[in-house]
Amino acid sequence: MDTKNTQEFLNVPKGVVLKEPVHLGFNNRIIMEEDSEATVVESSFGNIQTNVKIGQNARLTWVKVLDGSATTPCVSSFVSEQSASSILQSQVFDLGVGVSQNEMRATLQGEGAACSLEGLYILGEQQSSSHQTCIDHVVPHARSEEFYKGILFDRAEGNFQGKIIVRPQAQKTVARQTNKNLLLSKDAIIHTKPLLEIFANDVKCNHGATIGQLDEQALFYLRTRGISNLAAKHMLTSAYASDMVGRVQNESLRNWIQNLVAIRLGKIHFSKDVV
Amino acid sequence: MLQIKNLHVKINGGEILEGINLTINPGEVHAIMGPNGSGKSTLAQVLAGRESYEVVKGEVLFEGKNLLKMSPEDRAREGIFLGFQYPIEIPGVGNAYFLRTALNAIRKQRGLEEVDALQFLKLAREKTKLLDIDESFLNRFVNEGFSGGEKKRNEIFQMSILEPKLAVLDEIDSGLDIDALKVVAKGVNLLRNPERSIILVTHYQRLLDYIMPDYVHVLSEGKIVRSGDKTLAYKLESEGYAWVKGTSENSPPAALECSK
Numbered sequence: 001m002d003t004k005n006t007q008e009f010l011n012v013p014k015g016v017v018l019k020e021p022v023h024l025g026f027n028n029r030i031i032m033e034e035d036s037e038a039t040v041v042e043s044s045f046g047n048i049q050t051n052v053k054i055g056q057n058a059r060l061t062w063v064k065v066l067d068g069s070a071t072t073p074c075v076s077s078f079v080s081e082q083s084a085s086s087i088l089q090s091q092v093f094d095l096g097v098g099v100s101q102n103e104m105r106a107t108l109q110g111e112g113a114a115c116s117l118e119g120l121y122i123l124g125e126q127q128s129s130s131h132q133t134c135i136d137h138v139v140p141h142a143r144s145e146e147f148y149k150g151i152l153f154d155r156a157e158g159n160f161q162g163k164i165i166v167r168p169q170a171q172k173t174v175a176r177q178t179n180k181n182l183l184l185s186k187d188a189i190i191h192t193k194p195l196l197e198i199f200a201n202d203v204k205c206n207h208g209a210t211i212g213q214l215d216e217q218a219l220f221y222l223r224t225r226g227i228s229n230l231a232a233k234h235m236l237t238s239a240y241a242s243d244m245v246g247r248v249q250n251e252s253l254r255n256w257i258q259n260l261v262a263i264r265l266g267k268i269h270f271s272k273d274v275v
Numbered sequence: 276m277l278q279i280k281n282l283h284v285k286i287n288g289g290e291i292l293e294g295i296n297l298t299i300n301p302g303e304v305h306a307i308m309g310p311n312g313s314g315k316s317t318l319a320q321v322l323a324g325r326e327s328y329e330v331v332k333g334e335v336l337f338e339g340k341n342l343l344k345m346s347p348e349d350r351a352r353e354g355i356f357l358g359f360q361y362p363i364e365i366p367g368v369g370n371a372y373f374l375r376t377a378l379n380a381i382r383k384q385r386g387l388e389e390v391d392a393l394q395f396l397k398l399a400r401e402k403t404k405l406l407d408i409d410e411s412f413l414n415r416f417v418n419e420g421f422s423g424g425e426k427k428r429n430e431i432f433q434m435s436i437l438e439p440k441l442a443v444l445d446e447i448d449s450g451l452d453i454d455a456l457k458v459v460a461k462g463v464n465l466l467r468n469p470e471r472s473i474i475l476v477t478h479y480q481r482l483l484d485y486i487m488p489d490y491v492h493v494l495s496e497g498k499i500v501r502s503g504d505k506t507l508a509y510k511l512e513s514e515g516y517a518w519v520k521g522t523s524e525n526s527p528p529a530a531l532e533c534s535k
Binding site: 215217218220221222223224225226227228229231232235236238239240241242243 | 323324325326346347348350351352356357359362363365366367368373374376377378380381384416417433437
């Protein structure tokens with residue numbers, strides 16, 4: 001793994017639609033001009049900064065994959081600014097790299113802009129990772145969705161913090177935030193914290209966080225069909241992760257991630273002290 | 276095939292089954308009827324290995340083996356199938372993948388080769404035709420978004436693929452309209468054969484118009500209070516469960532006698 005810092009710059013000109021995903025490295029600057037579309041993949045780790053500007057009516061899908069084992073903490077930050085009617089979809093697959101800190105800040109500066117921040121973290125052994133997100137609604141009529149799911153086992157520790165700011169002028173904002181966690185061991189820890197700062201009065205905002213174990217009834221159902229306890233647990237855990245993987249639109253990208261996730265899930269230890 | 280001897284079962288400290296005796300021979304269909312709360316579903320769940328129930332006394336032998344010592348998956352591999360009253364929805368797990376995994380686990384136990392995805396699809400398609408089931412069942416997630424009738428049909432579909440020796444069908448008729456009931460009954464009847472035994476747990480006599488049982492047992496307050504042939508079901512239908520309730524104190528379980 002090359003750890004020296006490199007600067008990469010991607011400028012997608014007005015009206016250009018990139019059909020294939022673009023892979024970028026460490027310090028990225030992405031400019032999406034009006035009406036352009038692209039999917040950018042970032043899968044290196046270390047200290048990574050990504051700065052994004054999304055022009056009017058443009059669409060960016062940003063996919064980040066953290067996989068492998070790093071000896072030093074991975075710190076990444078992603079900052080985006082969106083113009084009117086633009087769309088950002090970010091998909092983070094954190095498969096556990098030791099220690100990582102991930103910060104995302106999405107600012108909705110143009111009316112009708114929409115962002116969807118999605119993430120899946122799978123942490124085991126003694127891994128820890130934090131995902132801090134902030135969605136800033138500056139103007140009226142913007143929408144944001146946030147959906148992060150976590151699977152934790154062994155002595156892993158996860159942190160999720162989701163901040164949503166709705167500025168006084170950002171009326172008619174729609175913001176939804178969900179964080180769901182599956183804890184597969186008594187020693188695994190998750191901290192989940194929604195932070196809503198709402199200064200406008202005509203908005204629809206909701207948030208929800210859950211922490212749970214595998215569904216005992218589903219487990220029993222699978223076992224009554226002859227599927228072993230362990231195989232049934234793997235089946236349910238993969239199912240838990242599958243909708244996040246299913247959100248990746250590009251097929252080859254989705255297959256690649258599906259494979260990485262399957263390998264990661266194959267290494268899960270199901271502790272006997274929880275279902 | 277199945278022998279239940281003096282089975283006592285508790286959940287959360289309360290005794291639900293208070294000494295069940297029942298013997299089922301190959302090829303027999305037994306209906307277990309009873310009012311709500313009589314312990315019918317508990318019996319079905321205990322046979323399948325539900326761990327939240329505590330067996331405090333008695334034994335259950337399946338082909339001479341101690342069933343109560345086996346895990347749910349081992350029971351399934353030995354040939355027991357539970358048709359659930361409320362089949363569980365499992366989003367994210369595909370029906371075909373789930374069922375092929377189950378079939379292969381069971382085939383392995385029987386010393387048969389595993390079937391691959393293609394062979395499974397062929398088999399599954401045959402069964403869908405036989406049971407008037409839409410092929411799209413295979414591509415959906417397990418029971419997710421299925422109507423009540425579809426869920427019950429999916430249970431019968433699974434049973435037809437897994438070919439159990441003993442099927443315990445827990446209220447397979449509940450929530451079904453008459454047409455759906457006919458489809459489910461047809462599926463069950465297709466699976467009747469001289470080696471396969473079936474336990475039908477039901478509240479209503481209606482199901483027994485479509486699946487003719489060899490024996491009918493009435494469960495009340497955790498005990499089998501009456502056993503007989505199909506006419507017993509008609510009597511229950513006309514007289515109601517109040518008729519048997521009062522008799523539970525002094526009537527000995529007749530179950531062992533009826534299945535020679």
